Amino acid sequence: MTRWMDDVESIFKEDSRINQILPDYVYREEQVNLSLAIARALEKDEFLVAEAGTGIGKSFAYLIPAVLWAVQTGKKVVISTKTKALQQQIVEKDLPALRKILDLDFSYAEAKGRENFLCWNKYHQIIAGKKRLEKEELELIEKIMRWAEETTTGDRKEVMVEARLLKKWGIVSAERQTCFKENCPHQEKCFRMKMIKKVHKADIVVTNHAFLLADIMVENRVLPEYEYLIIDEAHSFEREAFDKLSVSLVFSDLEDLLYALYYKDAKWEKGYLTHLKRSFPLLQMLIGELEMLVDKGIQLTAKVKSWLDKNFVSEDDTGFSKVLGEKEKNRFLEEDFLHIYLEWYDTLQLICFKMEDLQREMEVDDEGWELTVFIRNLEQELDKIFTLLEEDIQKSDKIIWLQFYAGRVRAISSSSIATGEILYEKLYLKLKSLVMVSATLAVEGDFSYFISKSGLLLFNQEGRLNTLIEKSPFMYEEQAFMYILEDMPFPDNDRFNEELAEVVSGILDFLPGRILILFTSQAQMKKAARLLRPICDSKGVKLLVQNEDGEAASLVNEYITCPNAVLMGLDTFWEGIDLKGELLKCLIITKLPFRSPDEPFARAASLYFSLQGQNTFTSFMLPDAVIRFKQGVGRLIRSEQDRGIIIVLDSRLEKKAYGSIFKNNTPVKNIKKLSQEEFKRNVAAWLGFIL
Structure with missing residues (x-):
């Protein structure tokens, strides 16, 4: 073991400074083993995939x-987390503590998206009275004026205002669409540029998956060059990459851009071109031509949307995605669409050309810069249209899908079926060492699924990739019990929600709250909520349903402050929610978390594995569901003091052959199958209640 590896190990000893600085510190051999494995990977320029059970302390x-x-x-290390919350915790809590523990002078910086920062140019435009504000927007400006003048970071996280006002942050936030870049009159005070400069000087850069992936796609324009990368919560990295590396044309974004240029209603002409016509009377003819083109572009965009709505009918009034098959993709090659498409694309392109002509005729710099922003944004929309409808739609390694909302098409998107291969080419090949760590990466002790899906197969074959499993130090045999209700109907049965409501009602008789119910379907959760709400009301229990009673973050805060509450949620609640101690006593999993085969990510993965001659269920659907199930189970026990029960209502866990794989992959070993009639007494007894 090298000298610096000795240094790593000595820091964790109970008689070291870590015990003095961290009041709740407990020496854990699993944490030391993980840390040494990471140190070895950094030193030997190797890749490491590590599963670290809940409670190990993987951050330190x-x-x-x-x-x-x-x-x-002197080598920079980049650390990427899934959420901004964890990113913020590392920067504001963990790294400052580590400075004291190590007694070292090192620098660190947080890298995140521009939307987190105040745009000095937009703010001054508002202060100068150049933008009309709504009531709440004006209230936000009044509340942040003093902060805006004093802040050194311009970071939104410093703004202490009500949530309703923070929703209006977009009026002052830095945006790619409105950025003047090097032409900005306030460039020397740009908070985003200050962040970038700080990041380039730092020893440790802490970012999030979304930002890291966005930076990869623009060839590292923001993050400095780096060869050492640690990815926390790595189980979600490839899934997030699928979203971030996709191309999406959102029709409302294109329409907003065109309306911002010019819009004519029954009484008024509005938009930037109308302003220019007043400012440049000698250019009225050119501006008038441009206004006519923009109006035509708006009409043709509506025509394209109308064609899509006519040819791809949806009776679902909620948001969902539809992946297009070969026959459906061929509709875009038919004459009726091609005629509309070519006129639409040519008109949008002509608008760009005319704006460039107008820019050359203008002599006022400020107005020219603003026109540059419009040109750049419309060119980006044209690039998306061309990529989607002339390139990706004809490629066998891409999938195309439509996003619906309220029964209408709101966007067209495409993505590669081999996200891992893109990560291999654009990220992994540039690294000397990569560490990917999470509490859920392996299936029955095997990392094959994660390695293959994440694009790490070649590194594994070369012997450059190592794996490690360190189990949770928690005493699950004493802290948790899992009950499987074997006589529940399958989740797609009409009786399922009624029997779910009866089960929850029975639990509420002795445990009035501190219950989390996990769903995989918005529609099923809505049906269950309608049945459970009157039951909860009658027992004095508050029912909190995601997207009905609030968004995820606000619901968690309300749940924490309300002792008698039941929380119902979807994907967001299967991971990343931390309810320690008495906050959670009962976790109910309504359904094994298999993805819908029609979901774009699932369709892409299925196509990827089928092209390799592999069974899509055993190669993707099953291991993906097992990892998600393990994440869900992990919500219950978050500390050594926690104690609670898990109730699985999906009887497939007991009746299907693959059920054993799910059970083998949970840290909970007290597992009992019983009938609905038996469960109430068993559950109450284990929790210490007398019925």
Whole structure:
């Protein structure tokens, strides 16, 4: 073991400074093993895929070797997390504590999207009275004026206002669409540029998956060059990459852009071109031609949307996605669409050309810069249209899907079926060392699914990739019990929701709240909520349903402050929610989390594995569901003091052959199948209630 590896190990000893700085610190061999494995990967330029069970303390396990490596070698280490909340915790809590523990002078910086920062140019336009504001927008400006003048970071996280006002943050936030870049009159005070400069100087850069992936696609224009990368919550990285590396044409974005240029209603002409016509009377003819083109572009966009709505009918009034098959993609090659499409595309392109002509005729710099923004944004929309409807629609390694809302097409999107291969080419090949860590990566102790799906197969074959499993230190045999209700109907049965309501009602008789119910379907959750709400009301229990009673973050806060509450949620609640101690006593999993085969991500993965001659269920659907199930189960026990029960209402866990794979992959070993009649007494007894 090298000297610096000795240094890593010594930091975790109970008689070291870590015990003095972190009041709740407990020495865990699993944490030390993980940290040493990460140190070894950094030192030997290797890749490491590590599963670290809940409670190990993986953040400090990777932060300690990362900091020591950066300081001793002068090499920058980038750390990527799934959520901004964890990113913020590392920057504001963990790294400052680590400075004291290590007694080292190292620098760190947070890298995140421009929308988090105040745009000084937009703010001054508002202060100068150049933008008309709604009531709440004006209230926000009044509340942040003093902060805006004093802040050194311009970071939204510093703004302390009510949530209703923070929703209006977009009026002052930095945006790619409105950025003047090097032509901005306030460039020297640009908070985003300050963030970028700080990031380039830092030893440790902390970012999030979304930002990291966006930066990859623009060839690292924001993040500095780096060769050492640690990805936390790695189980979600490839899924997030699928979304971030996709191309989407959102019709409302294109329409908003055209309306911002010019719009004519029954009484008024509005938009930027109308303003220019007043400012440049000698250019009225050219501007008038441009207005006519923009109006034509708006009409043709409506015509394209109308064609889509006519040819791809949806009776579903909620938001969903439809992946197009070969026959459906061929409709875009038929004469009726091609005629509309070519006129639409040519008109939008002509608008760009005319704006460039207008820009050359204008002599006022400020107005020219603003026109540059419009040109750049419309060119980006044209690039999306061309990519989607002339390139990707004809490629066998791409999928195309329509996004519906309220029965109408709101967007067209495409993505590669081999996201892992893109990550391999654009990210992994540039690295000397990569660490990917999460509590849920392996299936029955095997990392094959994760390695294959994430694009790491070649590194594994070359012997450059190592794997590690460190189990949770929690005493699950004493802390948790899982009950499987074997006589529940399958989740697609009409009786399922009624029997679900009866089960929950029975639990509420002795446990009035502190219950989390996980769903995989918005429609099923709505049906269950309609049945459960009157039951909860009658028992004095507050029912909190995602998207009905609020968004995820606000519902969690309300749940925490309300002792008698039942929380119902979808994907967001299967991972990343941390309810320690008495906050959660009963976790109900309504259905095994198999993805819908019609979901774009699932269709892409299925096509990818089928083209390789593999069974899509065993190669993708099953291991993906097992990892998601393990994430859901992990919501219950979050500390050594927690104690609770898991109730699985999906009888397939007991009746199907693959059920054993799910059970083998949960840390909970107290598992009992019983009937609905038996479960109430068993559950109450285990929790210590007397019926």
